[in-house]
Amino acid sequence: MPQHDAPFTPRLTGHDYVTPDLRAKLTGTARFSEDFRIEGMLACKLLTSPMPHAKVARLDTSAALAVPGVRAILTAEDLPAPADTVTDTGSVIRANKWAEPALTMEPLYAGEPVLAVAAATEAAAAEAIAKIDIAFSPLPFVIDPLDSLRPGGPAARGDGNVWLQPPAGPDGAPAMAQVGRLSWTEADFAAAGPHRLPLGKPSREWAYGDLEAGFAKAALVLDETFVTPNVSHQTLETRSTLAYWQNGKVFIHTGTQSTMQTVPAISRWLGIPPERIVFISEFTGGGFGSKGTAGISLVIPALLAKKANAPVMMRVGRELEQAIGRARPSCIGRLRAGFAADGRLLALDMYVLQDNGPYEENNDAAMSGRIVSLLYQPQAMRWRGLAVLTNTPTRMYQTGPGGVQGVMLMDRVLAKAARELKLDQVAIRRVNAPAGKAPYDAAGAGGKRPHATSAFVKEALDQGAAAFGWQARQALPRDLGDGRRRGLGVGLGSFVAGTIGFDGLFVITPEGRLRIHCGIGNLGTESFSDVQRVLADAMDVPWEACEIVWGDTGKHLPWSCVSGGSQTIHAMSRAALAASLDAKKKLKEIAAQTLGGAPEDYAVAGGRVSRASDGRGLDFGEAARRAMALGGAYDGHEISAGLHALTKASAQALAGQGLLAVAKDTFPRDGQSFSYVATFAEVEVDTATGMYRVVDFHAAADSGVVVHPRAFGGQVVGRSMLGLGHVTGQRWVFDRHYGMPLGSRFYQTKPPTILELPQKTGWSSVGIPDPETPIGARGIGEPPTGAAAAALLNALSDALGDDRFRRAPILPDMILASLEPDARPRDHGLSANV
Amino acid sequence: MPEHDPETLRPSGMTRRQFIKSVIAAGVVTCSGALFSGPAGAAPAGPPGAVERLITLDVNGQQRRVDVLPHETLAQTLRYKLGLTSVKIGCDRAECGSCTVLVDDVPRYSCSTLTHSVRGAKILTVEGLTRPDGGLHPLQQGVLDAQGFQCGYCAPGFLMATLGFLKTNPDPTRAELAHGVSGNLCRCQDYDKILTALQNGAASMRKA
Numbered sequence A: 001m002p003q004h005d006a007p008f009t010p011r012l013t014g015h016d017y018v019t020p021d022l023r024a025k026l027t028g029t030a031r032f033s034e035d036f037r038i039e040g041m042l043a044c045k046l047l048t049s050p051m052p053h054a055k056v057a058r059l060d061t062s063a064a065l066a067v068p069g070v071r072a073i074l075t076a077e078d079l080p081a082p083a084d085t086v087t088d089t090g091s092v093i094r095a096n097k098w099a100e101p102a103l104t105m106e107p108l109y110a111g112e113p114v115l116a117v118a119a120a121t122e123a124a125a126a127e128a129i130a131k132i133d134i135a136f137s138p139l140p141f142v143i144d145p146l147d148s149l150r151p152g153g154p155a156a157r158g159d160g161n162v163w164l165q166p167p168a169g170p171d172g173a174p175a176m177a178q179v180g181r182l183s184w185t186e187a188d189f190a191a192a193g194p195h196r197l198p199l200g201k202p203s204r205e206w207a208y209g210d211l212e213a214g215f216a217k218a219a220l221v222l223d224e225t226f227v228t229p230n231v232s233h234q235t236l237e238t239r240s241t242l243a244y245w246q247n248g249k250v251f252i253h254t255g256t257q258s259t260m261q262t263v264p265a266i267s268r269w270l271g272i273p274p275e276r277i278v279f280i281s282e283f284t285g286g287g288f289g290s291k292g293t294a295g296i297s298l299v300i301p302a303l304l305a306k307k308a309n310a311p312v313m314m315r316v317g318r319e320l321e322q323a324i325g326r327a328r329p330s331c332i333g334r335l336r337a338g339f340a341a342d343g344r345l346l347a348l349d350m351y352v353l354q355d356n357g358p359y360e361e362n363n364d365a366a367m368s369g370r371i372v373s374l375l376y377q378p379q380a381m382r383w384r385g386l387a388v389l390t391n392t393p394t395r396m397y398q399t400g401p402g403g404v405q406g407v408m409l410m411d412r413v414l415a416k417a418a419r420e421l422k423l424d425q426v427a428i429r430r431v432n433a434p435a436g437k438a439p440y441d442a443a444g445a446g447g448k449r450p451h452a453t454s455a456f457v458k459e460a461l462d463q464g465a466a467a468f469g470w471q472a473r474q475a476l477p478r479d480l481g482d483g484r485r486r487g488l489g490v491g492l493g494s495f496v497a498g499t500i501g502f503d504g505l506f507v508i509t510p511e512g513r514l515r516i517h518c519g520i521g522n523l524g525t526e527s528f529s530d531v532q533r534v535l536a537d538a539m540d541v542p543w544e545a546c547e548i549v550w551g552d553t554g555k556h557l558p559w560s561c562v563s564g565g566s567q568t569i570h571a572m573s574r575a576a577l578a579a580s581l582d583a584k585k586k587l588k589e590i591a592a593q594t595l596g597g598a599p600e601d602y603a604v605a606g607g608r609v610s611r612a613s614d615g616r617g618l619d620f621g622e623a624a625r626r627a628m629a630l631g632g633a634y635d636g637h638e639i640s641a642g643l644h645a646l647t648k649a650s651a652q653a654l655a656g657q658g659l660l661a662v663a664k665d666t667f668p669r670d671g672q673s674f675s676y677v678a679t680f681a682e683v684e685v686d687t688a689t690g691m692y693r694v695v696d697f698h699a700a701a702d703s704g705v706v707v708h709p710r711a712f713g714g715q716v717v718g719r720s721m722l723g724l725g726h727v728t729g730q731r732w733v734f735d736r737h738y739g740m741p742l743g744s745r746f747y748q749t750k751p752p753t754i755l756e757l758p759q760k761t762g763w764s765s766v767g768i769p770d771p772e773t774p775i776g777a778r779g780i781g782e783p784p785t786g787a788a789a790a791a792l793l794n795a796l797s798d799a800l801g802d803d804r805f806r807r808a809p810i811l812p813d814m815i816l817a818s819l820e821p822d823a824r825p826r827d828h829g830l831s832a833n834v
Numbered sequence B: 001m002p003e004h005d006p007e008t009l010r011p012s013g014m015t016r017r018q019f020i021k022s023v024i025a026a027g028v029v030t031c032s033g034a035l036f037s038g039p040a041g042a043a044p045a046g047p048p049g050a051v052e053r054l055i056t057l058d059v060n061g062q063q064r065r066v067d068v069l070p071h072e073t074l075a076q077t078l079r080y081k082l083g084l085t086s087v088k089i090g091c092d093r094a095e096c097g098s099c100t101v102l103v104d105d106v107p108r109y110s111c112s113t114l115t116h117s118v119r120g121a122k123i124l125t126v127e128g129l130t131r132p133d134g135g136l137h138p139l140q141q142g143v144l145d146a147q148g149f150q151c152g153y154c155a156p157g158f159l160m161a162t163l164g165f166l167k168t169n170p171d172p173t174r175a176e177l178a179h180g181v182s183g184n185l186c187r188c189q190d191y192d193k194i195l196t197a198l199q200n201g202a203a204s205m206r207k208a
């Protein structure tokens, strides 16, 4: 348990149970967005760009509008102009003229939506699309970031090819990043040669420590370049959306990673106030970062429904999903690393070039530097980054965004260093591992480097090594006969794992039950339900006395975090606990007012509030009825200050239904929460065919207290499989001549199947509570992905030797080519899109 | 199942339009049938002049009469005309298995099966597993008890693929079962827990 007094006793927390949403998933009664039907519903089809960069030169929709059944056509002209918006806390979100629009007359990637048709049937909509008279004039385009940086290279947008960070203003406030033009010099390219990333001008950089002194002291200096893949999210449920307008309100059904945070996002996109938005998203068929809040797939049918004055369902097929369904950006990294003889990382100079896609700057390159600085604790480090615009699909966070790329770039350098210095792979990671309030990044404004809330990475390494039998396996022969080779690898992963400051809301009903209102998105990680186990424990009630209301903002939900970046178990268990403290305070006050004495005389336990001296008290049902009679704050007729405006509105709507508990998480926290995973893999490579598979696998997690073991294990292994896929097959392929994507289906950019599940798969958790959150729990979704990818890359190097590959995924043909007598590392001109 | 010629089926003197109206009024077809008649993202539906034919399908033990286009897939018929929304279309091209149903006890990708080709066959979807009293099939119960799946979008397809496989091998090893359901993709990639849960379901079926 946490060191300070815990306001809850874990009885349900830490134990397996069946989540309340599962039955519906197994009986086919779970309604995903495309399963809804509404009277008068129209079908929507999109006209998308046939070119990677073009301008619409001619557009005539009259013939299309004349097709029987066609009701409306939405074009870029119909979109609300981008405008600044003010958040609940008063901060201004500035309109960004380079941001992604829902529809465009200047598409910046092949497959980008240009216009949308609503018609009585999908067949009529498709016929209308065919009858649209449209001409595109092609514009210069770029697929690979390095092409754009060459002198005279093409630019993805008319006004620039990179994201630039202007210097901070006179008040020290960071300026807004801008798209601008940047070329590297011939000398930059010549200095690097063909197989290393040129070190041209970056747009962002930071540093700490004395880099050159570190290199001077180093026993070994490596200079490594590696390319990570572009990986589409490929959620199994595409982003089909149903939207309709009724009585001035818009109703939207789509999959999302946050029910509540999607509301202000819709408000920004549509330019309407939150009170006119009803958002329904009870089930989401996978998100992995791509369904954060509202995006173009939601905006198009919403605006089209308004224009057509009828409900619109936009079904998204697999190929459209590949175009608009988001992807992780490829990063090309060059790392110069200096190691002491004992493996300690003395100096690290890291440059990350990010394939940004055409729109908003992604944070992946910056996150890759942060995670590397945290996970390997270099004594001195410089990070430089540059995001290059390309005419390829829009990028977005994907599980461990940037952390995965950082680890894929760096952990293999550590593995190579260990081999050169004749050190054990676990030992070199231990000697560099973060511990306790470990620092990361460069110093901030106050001159101090930021730090983690806690880190028990050595413990995770030790636990994983023991479970996997790392030491004993070292003696195993690498040659397995018949041309088969064995490889062993360990890899680390880390990512942020918790936010703070969200709201909890529940009602104790007159029947004495807890009706918990939950604004968390439900993607199957089960955190929407798992965090309520903490609430049940805090209120000391059995799980059967709790009911969760989720997935529909019409049901009055509190302000919650986005279920991304593994925030939820941390953020929302704290919010639940905060609400429980509000409930206990109210229960004790009601008891004192009803039965006499002071509130402090009373305690809450066993579904009652009672006093120890004489055992007198009220059960929850009685207390709820008293709360309704007393009114005021007790039943929600008065709402305390400090809550989010949307929580307030929900609480007001629930007033009078029982004892209303509502509070914001104000528990202290020192540091930023991160979680960590140490992963061990054994791979078997067939050198005759180039095929390989992971035969044994163990991931050991350091993410604090485990709230729901089975869901936790599902995340550790599931997210690990995603990481293995980054090595075994997930990638983009482009026709470079025309800039057209060639891999738009599962079989072309193949995620792992069940046959790729390692024959033996294990996971464990160190389970040491995080000291900076009262529940002790941090998120786990992100770090397994990078750790698994790194462990597999390192195992392949162990089997085949270092310097075989400079890019992932590693396909069988690359293995075979690497075994040729005169083989050089394959990097295809440092392109991710081969 | 006897094949019905649409012309002979139609009461004489009735136009096709009137006929369809009467069918809808009789509640034979659900209203959304015509809305989605092809794969999402595809060109206008069907060969020119293709007309729907009223056929009878044996779905989940019920005789369901439904108008079907010549090129219509079983997934479209089940999902959009018969309202069986457990049938998920993850790819619409035989790559993911989320649309898997049993046709005469054999798992089939319904997105890649023409409805007209399964007239006379017994079609089973997840909706048909649950007992009339709402009780779960032992396979479902076993999976539920083991908290199988994450988002659950792939779950109906996995359940049907498993059920079909267990008909041929009721007591598989973990590896055998993995092979049996390897035509199904889970993007949450929760394969380890899925296999554990499916094995638990198979065990419940053996006990039932």
Ligand code: FES
Binding pocket: B088, B089, B090, B091, B092, B093, B094, B095, B096, B097, B098, B099, B100, B109, B110, B111, B112
């Ligand atoms: S939808 Fe049928 S196999 Fe994917």
Ligand code: FES
Binding pocket: A236, A285, A286, A524, B149, B150, B151, B152, B153, B154, B155, B185, B186, B187, B188, B189, B190
């Ligand atoms: S559980 Fe999400 S796709 Fe399988």
